[in-house]
Amino acid sequence: MKHLFFSFFVLLGVIASGQRTDQPWQLDLGAGLHSFYAPVENLKWSRPELVTTASLNKLMSRKQLFSVGLQLGYARNNYQGDALFVQLLGQITPVIAQKLEIGFGLGAGYRLALYPSPAQKWDGANWIKGHSFKGVIQVPLQFSLGYRSLRFQSLEFRPYAAWQLQGLFRYSPDLSPLPVSAFLMGMKIHNYKK
Amino acid sequence: MKKHLVLIAVYVSLFLAACQKNLFDQPQQDAPGNVQVNPNHPMKDSLQYIINKYVAAGLPGVQVAVRNNDGFYIASSGYAKLETRTAFKTGTPSWLFSITKVYTAAMVLKMKERGLISLDRKLTDYPVPDIEANISRAGEISIRMLLNHSSGIADLAELPEFMVGQLNDPLHQPSVKKRMEMLKGKPLLFEPGTDFSYSNSNYLVLQLLLEKITGRDYQSLLNTEIITPLGLQHTWYNPSEQQTIQYGFPNYYFDRFANEQLENVSRWNTALANASNGYGGIAADAADVTSFFSALLNGQVVSTASLAEMKTWITGAQSTQPDYGLGLEYSQYLEGSTPQFGHEGDGIGCSTQVFYVPDNNSILYINSNTGRKLFGPYLFKITDMKNELCRYVARWR
Structure with a gap:
């Protein structure tokens, strides 16, 4: 996994270094449902809650085959605590069968995993209010299917559906990596005129 | 730019504060009644000293009780x-979690005495659809193997689907049927009867067998076989959330991120205990737990022969000393002494233990309202405290 992760970023870096720099920046807005789930070990998708994301992607290559984006997200979780995350996501997005865009992405990020209730901490003499979150390393893996593209005036819209699997590391020693799956619907928007 | 950063910091702070609420918090009221203790019990100061030490190290609350020839005493510290x-x-009661297994094992032994079950018969001799459908190689597993955890059946509470399910929906626990279905297709961990591996699944299966052979549910069996005959006033099976408030249960705490910060998980702990059935669903106060254990040792629950069977220890392939009897955990805190025994219990927000020292006829009960289920600092604090208390009582003369 570590090697795959490393190779993916090296590949993206090599490709990006040889690409045209005049490709546009793209705004990517997504929303969907998430749950602690991965398609392994008979885990069950249950009681999903809302997740929203916003990214700024830099498109690369003449056919915009690659992108690297900075993604911000908010995941609601009533029982286990909400989360805010920021992650760098590299994607390969070839177009197949006319206008069907498939995507494969891999990245790394940081998650503020919040407590669902106020945490308390012993300072040696008293119980005091604790920190409200823990920083967790997050490794996202994303598969997507989109339509390229709809044009309106100078804007180009690319609707998509994605499944993002996030592995949470350092959440707790016995629960690492903790899997989170998010099913997202989103829209990528950029201005195609210079 | 600086102004924007300040604004962002304010927004994030407000957001973080707004996200937190006391979702699992439960009202806590005093337990009704007063328990008679010996105020001059000779262990009193030492027990208090030990638990104070661990409360000063960050345990929220601890209750410890001892019943021996000097009478009964309860010490507590913290909140x-x-x-x-x-x-x-x-009189503050608590969930017992796996101490429940002692009660379940005792009821199985009682049924054996009545000729309703034979410990060396196989599971398939007592056909129960949920067992036949979900337990691999049930025809090779005996009742005794369930009782002493040598069946090789995987522990349902350690299955990833169970653990992840706890995070997704902690207040809606899987039913007995669903938990049995989690075991479907799971291979045995070893050849039945050749090793030891502690598994809550064994006692869930035993509950189903008890209910099958008696035609009664676990609650009714517990009432007629143990609670009523022994006159236990503060022992309950699966009390509701509302009842736990009424009976004066404490609140329960959990170190989610293993970073020495605790959050209140009382309702989650109660939901989990309520779904722990014959392997963890009993609650009681300290007086009742020690009374039950005393009665068990005095032959008031099962016969002397059955008690001897309960104390027939098996040793796992990797163990250097015996592990388990029938519903009893073996321990040896003092070299050269008669082995001690009892049982521990662990939930998401609590940790308990009942411990008997034959050499001085002392029964110890420990109740901490913090969990140690996940690896982290509280696992060590609670375990160290239990070990120190057990060692003290084992050495006491």
Whole structure:
């Protein structure tokens, strides 16, 4: 996994270094449902809650085959605590069968995993209010299917559906990596005129 | 730019504060009644000293009770509920979690005495659809193997689907049927009867067998076989959330991120205990737990021959000393002494233990309202405290 992760970023870096720099920046807005789930070990998708994301992607290559984006997200979780995350996501997005865009992405990020209730901490003499979150390393893996593209005036819209699997590391020693799956619907928007 | 950063910081702070609520918090009220203790019990000061030490190290609350030839005594330290700084009372009850297995094993032994079940018969001799459908190689597993955890059946509480399910929906626990279905297709961990591996699944299966052979549910069996005959006033099976409040249960705490910060998980702990059935679903106060154990040792629950069977220890392939009997855990805290035994219990927000020292006829009960289920600092604090208390009582003369 570590090697795959490393190779993916090296590949993206090599490709990006040889690409045209005049490709546009793209705004990517997504929303969907998430749950602690991965398609392994008979885990069950249950009681999903809302997740929203916003990214700024830099498109690369003449056919915009690659992108690297900075993604911000908010995941609601009533029982286990909400989360805010920021992650760098590299994607390969070839177009197949006319206008069907498939995507494969891999990245790394940081998650503020919040407590669902106020945490308390012993300072040696008293119980005091604790920190409200823990920083967790997050490794996202994303598969997507989109339509390229709809044009309106100078804007180009690319609707998509994605499944993002996030592995949470350092959440707790016995629960690492903790899997989170998010099913997202989103829209990528950029201005195609210079 | 600086102004924007300040604004962002304010927004994030407000957001973080707004996200938190006391979702699992439960009201905590005093346990009704007063428990009679010997105020001059000779272990009193030492027990208090030990638990004070661990409360000073960050345990929210601890209750410890001892019953021996000098009478009964309960010591407590810290809080039953941190948020309100409410102290434990002598009658504060708690979930027992796996101490429940001693009660379940005793009931199985009682049924054996009545000829309703044979410990060396196989599971398939007592056909139960949920067992036949979900337990691999049931025809090779005996009742005794369930009782002493040598069946090789995987522990349902350690399955990833169970653990992840706890995070997704902690207040809606899987039914007995669903938990049995989690075992479907799971291979045995070893050849039945050749090793030891502690598994809550064994005692869930035993509950189904008990219910099958008697035609009664676990609650009814517990009432007629143990609670009523022994006159236990504060022992319950699967009390509801509302009842736990009424009976004066403490609140329960959990170190989610293993970073020495605790959150209140009382309702989650109650939901989990309620779904732990014959392997963890009994609750009681300290007086009742020690009374039950005393009665078990005195032949008031099962016969002397059955008690001897319960104390027939098996040793796992990797173990250097015996592990388990029938519903009893083996321990040896003092070299050269008669082995001690009892049982521990662990939930998401609590940790308990009942411990018997034959050499001085002392029964110890420990109740901490913090969990140690996940690896982290509280696992060590609670385990160290239990070990120190057990060692003290084992050495006491």
